[in-house]
Amino acid sequence: MIPFDYERADDARSAVATVAGRPGAVFLGAGTNLVDHMKLGVANPDLLVDVSRLPFDVIEPLQGGGVRIGATVRNSDLAAAPVIRQRYPMLAAALLAGASGQLRNVATTAGNLLQRTRCVYFQDVTTPCNKRRPGSGCSAVEGYTRDHAILGASPHCVAVHPSDMAVALTALDAVVQVEGPSGPRSLAISDLYRLPGDQPQRDTVLEHGELITAVDLPELPMAARSSYRKVRDRASYAFALVSVAAAVDVVDGVMRDVRIALGGVAHKPWRASRAEEALRGAPAAEDAFRHAADAELTEARPLRDNAFKIPMARNTMVTVLRGLTWEEGR
Amino acid sequence: MTGLLEPRAIGTSLERLDGRAKVTGTAPYAFEHPVDNGVYLHPVQSSIARGRITAVDATEAEALDGVIAVLTPANAPRLVSGDDRELAVLQSDEVGFRGQFVAAVVAESSEIARQAADMVGVTYDRQPHDTELRADRDDLYAPGVVNPDYPTDTSDGDPDGAFASAAVTIDETYTTPMEHNNPMEPHATVALWAGDALTLYDSTQGPNLVRDGIAGLFGLPADRVRVIAPHVGGGFGSKTLHANVVLAAVAARVVAGRPVKFALTRQQMFSLVGYRTPTIQRIRLGADSDGRLTAITHDVIEQTSRIKEFAEQTAVPTRSMYAAPNRRTTHRLAALDVPVPTWMRGPGECPGMYALESAMDEMALACGLDPVEFRIRNEPDVDPESGLPFSSRNLVACLREGARRFGWERRDPIPAARREDGWLVGTGVAASTFPVIRIPGSAATIRRVHDGRYRVEIAAVDIGTGTWTALTQIAADALDVPVDAVDLQIGDTALPPASVAGGSSGITSWGSAVVDAAREFREKYGPDPEDGDEAGGAMPDNPDTERFAMHAYGAQFAEVRVHADTGEIRVPRLLGVFAAGRIINPRTARSQFVGAMTMGLSMALHEDSVMDPRFGQVANHDFAGYHIATNADIGSIDAIWIEEDDPHVNAMGSKGIGEIGIVGTAAAIANAAHHATGIRIRDLPLTADKYIR
Amino acid sequence: MDVEMTLRVDGARYRLVVDTRTTLLDALRERLGITSPKKGCDHGQCGACTVLLDGRRATTCLALAVAHDDAEIITANGLAAGEELHPVARAFLDHDGFQCGYCTPGQICSAVGMLDEVEAGWPSHVSEELAGGVELDDEEIRERMSGNLCRCGAYANIVAAIREVAR
Numbered sequence A: 001m002i003p004f005d006y007e008r009a010d011d012a013r014s015a016v017a018t019v020a021g022r023p024g025a026v027f028l029g030a031g032t033n034l035v036d037h038m039k040l041g042v043a044n045p046d047l048l049v050d051v052s053r054l055p056f057d058v059i060e061p062l063q064g065g066g067v068r069i070g071a072t073v074r075n076s077d078l079a080a081a082p083v084i085r086q087r088y089p090m091l092a093a094a095l096l097a098g099a100s101g102q103l104r105n106v107a108t109t110a111g112n113l114l115q116r117t118r119c120v121y122f123q124d125v126t127t128p129c130n131k132r133r134p135g136s137g138c139s140a141v142e143g144y145t146r147d148h149a150i151l152g153a154s155p156h157c158v159a160v161h162p163s164d165m166a167v168a169l170t171a172l173d174a175v176v177q178v179e180g181p182s183g184p185r186s187l188a189i190s191d192l193y194r195l196p197g198d199q200p201q202r203d204t205v206l207e208h209g210e211l212i213t214a215v216d217l218p219e220l221p222m223a224a225r226s227s228y229r230k231v232r233d234r235a236s237y238a239f240a241l242v243s244v245a246a247a248v249d250v251v252d253g254v255m256r257d258v259r260i261a262l263g264g265v266a267h268k269p270w271r272a273s274r275a276e277e278a279l280r281g282a283p284a285a286e287d288a289f290r291h292a293a294d295a296e297l298t299e300a301r302p303l304r305d306n307a308f309k310i311p312m313a314r315n316t317m318v319t320v321l322r323g324l325t326w327e328e329g330r
Numbered sequence B: 001m002t003g004l005l006e007p008r009a010i011g012t013s014l015e016r017l018d019g020r021a022k023v024t025g026t027a028p029y030a031f032e033h034p035v036d037n038g039v040y041l042h043p044v045q046s047s048i049a050r051g052r053i054t055a056v057d058a059t060e061a062e063a064l065d066g067v068i069a070v071l072t073p074a075n076a077p078r079l080v081s082g083d084d085r086e087l088a089v090l091q092s093d094e095v096g097f098r099g100q101f102v103a104a105v106v107a108e109s110s111e112i113a114r115q116a117a118d119m120v121g122v123t124y125d126r127q128p129h130d131t132e133l134r135a136d137r138d139d140l141y142a143p144g145v146v147n148p149d150y151p152t153d154t155s156d157g158d159p160d161g162a163f164a165s166a167a168v169t170i171d172e173t174y175t176t177p178m179e180h181n182n183p184m185e186p187h188a189t190v191a192l193w194a195g196d197a198l199t200l201y202d203s204t205q206g207p208n209l210v211r212d213g214i215a216g217l218f219g220l221p222a223d224r225v226r227v228i229a230p231h232v233g234g235g236f237g238s239k240t241l242h243a244n245v246v247l248a249a250v251a252a253r254v255v256a257g258r259p260v261k262f263a264l265t266r267q268q269m270f271s272l273v274g275y276r277t278p279t280i281q282r283i284r285l286g287a288d289s290d291g292r293l294t295a296i297t298h299d300v301i302e303q304t305s306r307i308k309e310f311a312e313q314t315a316v317p318t319r320s321m322y323a324a325p326n327r328r329t330t331h332r333l334a335a336l337d338v339p340v341p342t343w344m345r346g347p348g349e350c351p352g353m354y355a356l357e358s359a360m361d362e363m364a365l366a367c368g369l370d371p372v373e374f375r376i377r378n379e380p381d382v383d384p385e386s387g388l389p390f391s392s393r394n395l396v397a398c399l400r401e402g403a404r405r406f407g408w409e410r411r412d413p414i415p416a417a418r419r420e421d422g423w424l425v426g427t428g429v430a431a432s433t434f435p436v437i438r439i440p441g442s443a444a445t446i447r448r449v450h451d452g453r454y455r456v457e458i459a460a461v462d463i464g465t466g467t468w469t470a471l472t473q474i475a476a477d478a479l480d481v482p483v484d485a486v487d488l489q490i491g492d493t494a495l496p497p498a499s500v501a502g503g504s505s506g507i508t509s510w511g512s513a514v515v516d517a518a519r520e521f522r523e524k525y526g527p528d529p530e531d532g533d534e535a536g537g538a539m540p541d542n543p544d545t546e547r548f549a550m551h552a553y554g555a556q557f558a559e560v561r562v563h564a565d566t567g568e569i570r571v572p573r574l575l576g577v578f579a580a581g582r583i584i585n586p587r588t589a590r591s592q593f594v595g596a597m598t599m600g601l602s603m604a605l606h607e608d609s610v611m612d613p614r615f616g617q618v619a620n621h622d623f624a625g626y627h628i629a630t631n632a633d634i635g636s637i638d639a640i641w642i643e644e645d646d647p648h649v650n651a652m653g654s655k656g657i658g659e660i661g662i663v664g665t666a667a668a669i670a671n672a673a674h675h676a677t678g679i680r681i682r683d684l685p686l687t688a689d690k691y692i693r
Numbered sequence C: 001m002d003v004e005m006t007l008r009v010d011g012a013r014y015r016l017v018v019d020t021r022t023t024l025l026d027a028l029r030e031r032l033g034i035t036s037p038k039k040g041c042d043h044g045q046c047g048a049c050t051v052l053l054d055g056r057r058a059t060t061c062l063a064l065a066v067a068h069d070d071a072e073i074i075t076a077n078g079l080a081a082g083e084e085l086h087p088v089a090r091a092f093l094d095h096d097g098f099q100c101g102y103c104t105p106g107q108i109c110s111a112v113g114m115l116d117e118v119e120a121g122w123p124s125h126v127s128e129e130l131a132g133g134v135e136l137d138d139e140e141i142r143e144r145m146s147g148n149l150c151r152c153g154a155y156a157n158i159v160a161a162i163r164e165v166a167r
């Protein structure tokens, strides 16, 4: 780790100004991802601006019925918040499926959104990686790819986004509030993340110095009937092989509306729009679920070690939908 | 062997004597010994797997404030012996595997040492490397012996002929991946020279082994080196003498007078302190129509390092496990550009019995027999290998007792026939075995101190096995005093020497030495000694080892659930029944059995060091990538044992319990997974992808 | 860059100077000689470094010390009230909830913090009802304790120890 300066931010504006004004400066949340990367030499900032104590640690109602989650709300507090557990259970479930109790107690909402891929080559500075060192090559494409993408990858990078929370937020159409050097802006979460293309070094569209201040959940009554299912290599404390966040609105055995997002399959949390489309208006039945899941995965392209993710993603989508519509089917 | 100790303290569940210090975190592990003026070491590791170092540029690193020294192959102190290429740290410019030490920085703080290590520029003459173990390699060779000194190959009768003419046969290949020991406490050393005397606070399973090894490397008499290890955070075979200890000692030479502190990172542990070799095992079984085995062959392919040989004895348990007149076992190695493999809990037995006990399950099915009954039917009367009688062998009792407790009789043998809540459910069984090993070289001293107390000294170690407690119990019974009259001293080579904590041999070897010393003591001084009276003893020879085959046995039963949609696999129930001689301390013994079964479950479901042959290193080299079981992976798990009086093994009647618990677990789980799903997975680990359909 | 800061650990107050790079774990172990929290991975992947940080269980190896000026830390050693062990520590002894002991201080701090979380009604990944209350059965204990790896495999006894305290 190279030496760096540390500052605790007093307010959002000055934090933004400080980071924007220094190329080697970055924001620090709890550090559970950033400090990890600094130890490995993956990140080498020369100034940390600690934003973890900015007064964004509140969850509050939004006009119009939604909920605003402050950027520094800790993962465990968010998962425990009654409003989340009752109205957006998939989000609480996604958070609780991530990391460990002691990590969730410190990890921030913004930090969770911006955590970087767990691709083993990205984390090992002795191997080439386009995301870490643009142009150096991608070690994964022809390497160990058990954890890598089946959708939306490019020849330059096949990494997946590791966040569970972000998968739920994607299904919920969350909006990310950003404070930047030239003022605030709002981004739909699906616009925040990017596919790797030929610029895998960029996980998101955020510019240097842009600070996340909050995440807004729109009013979505159907989200009360939602869940998150994570399939992983051990029963706990492991990143997803595949995960599914879904909410359904079923009336008289027909899918009136549905939201589905997948984790562990792409460079960004993957909104399963094709499956959603196939399901809207369809009967809440096994065949329809299977058909929709297959539709979503038609363009899936496996790598050497991860062909299993295709049936796993399909089956997990079906399982989740079956679980959510089970009462209807009775 | 005569004169089994009369058990009084032995057999009681004495609470761990080091327990209070452990639960408060005040028991000092190697790195935690307070030292004055300590400096920190951070190594530089090779980024190639084979070749030569052509230059090391330390200019930038040396210029960094706080850096005390940069060691390179050019300037590092010379060792007197370079024969062991794993230990010849910084003695030449040759690189034998990726991750090898090629330089090291000593600095005032760990942060500076690490930063400076990143600044050291190393250039190489890179040669093509080869790190891939495959069965079709043309350079496989037969080692002289397999670990530690078993014959490489054995053959009895006409296995090929018997197989060809058998009524029922199976011929399958099983593989186990590279696995890393990963004790929770990373390997750590604090090294301090005073003149030509070296003190090492080391996280080790063998203080004397480290002392002798280091003394040899530096050309010193052994008594110039002192190794201190009162508490060790696990080892599982990996904490013997590795390059990290040598590097600490070498670096401390350069900053004489200041203690050098060196702890490996978790990542570094994947290339520097050994691992279990991957194995490719072909097993052929032939049986007559009654399900009696007529032929067993077990042919093993595994790897070693080009710089030093370690040949795991994978097929050895097969030699004495089941009665079959025609048997063959072989071991072949590929010498690769990889780190040196080593012992990992149950070397030989653990991977070998995974294959054999999976094959036994397949064969039971092929013969139309219940797997418990099939094993009982093939129980030998005498050791098939040596022809010697067993000192005691209670495998059948373990199988029967386990079956009874597990509810085996209610089992429907048909695979893939039970489903609960979306989960496919099955049960499986496998046998366990582990030899009774005694390692020479242990001695003990007993001294009467004030207040009627006895000081018992031996350089044994407690790596979590409960040595502090169990040896105290043995000493108490040997002296015929209550346990609280015993002051045990271990973990320091200033004490009488002890063999390594390995091969489940600790209690046999150290306990025998303590008992011998106690007998000596009582013979000399009688029941009423004076303060200061002292006697020594050593592990006596045991002529019975020539007359009997000595092994512990066990049977493990598993219930497995596999999710019908996602392939996720869980083990809600695991039961081990063991016959391992007399149990010194039921509380700590149960912990060891259950702990080893837990590690066996971890091996079955999770553990997999993925070698990336392009880079010649393990790709998933940390605890996020290399999964070991978490608490949530363990369901109801228990171990019990069968009373066994074996007068032949040693004075305590104990057989060694540290490893047998991991032997067979993976097979029991794999067999249960097959019973649940009808899918037979022969390649560990049993991950979800292998069951998804 | 060196920074002067304060830490309150197990009831005592310490002034110390740290490199900005120093983690909270290294500040405790290497600067203050408080070695009850252990280093098992240094990357948040094992839980051995768990303490109670400002009242909640947290790993300390990925926390920068400078970011925790004036923090209140309780280690497994500080849980004891003088000679009297904390009930969770006592239960670990009674149930042999450890072997080598290296993961143990982290397990115990984690268990103490976890019990508070249950008390506060926090659900877990395995809770049947996210919105409802929690009943701390074995499955809940296992899931909530899964951030603490134990290579010796003491999990079964750890669960038994915690189950007893929770009763």
Ligand SMILES: Cc1cc2nc3c(=O)[nH]c(=O)nc-3n(C[C@H](O)[C@H](O)[C@H](O)COP(=O)(O)OP(=O)(O)OC[C@H]3O[C@@H](n4cnc5c(N)ncnc54)[C@H](O)[C@@H]3O)c2cc1C
Pocket: A026, A027, A028, A029, A030, A031, A032, A033, A034, A035, A036, A051, A071, A075, A097, A098, A099, A100, A103, A106, A107, A108, A109, A110, A111, A112, A113, A114, A115, A162, A163, A164, A165, A210, A211, A212, A213, A237, A238, A239, A240, B624, C043, C044, C045, C046
């Ligand atoms: C062992 C381990 C297991 C884990 N398992 C999981 C898992 O299963 N599922 C899962 O989802 N996650 C998992 N995580 C990741 C964990 O959730 C993240 O590390 C955590 O959420 C990051 O939050 P933080 O506050 O610590 O972020 P930091 O590490 O402080 O920051 C992360 C990034 O966000 C930036 N940042 C922080 N705050 C802001 C802000 N307000 N505005 C703009 N940028 C900001 C930082 O500059 C940095 O680039 C695991 C982590 C570990 C160590």
Ligand code: SF4
Pocket: A117, A119, A120, A121, A122, A128, A129, A130, A131, A132, A137, A138, A139, A140, A141, A156, A157, A158, A159, A200
């Ligand atoms: S997949 Fe992406 S992150 Fe991984 S090595 Fe390739 S470029 Fe780097």
Ligand code: FES
Pocket: C038, C039, C040, C041, C042, C043, C044, C045, C046, C047, C048, C049, C050, C059, C060, C061, C062
């Ligand atoms: S040392 Fe902190 S989690 Fe492993």
Ligand code: FES
Pocket: B184, B233, B234, B464, C097, C098, C099, C100, C101, C102, C103, C104, C149, C150, C151, C152, C153, C154
């Ligand atoms: S007791 Fe050894 S790691 Fe848990």
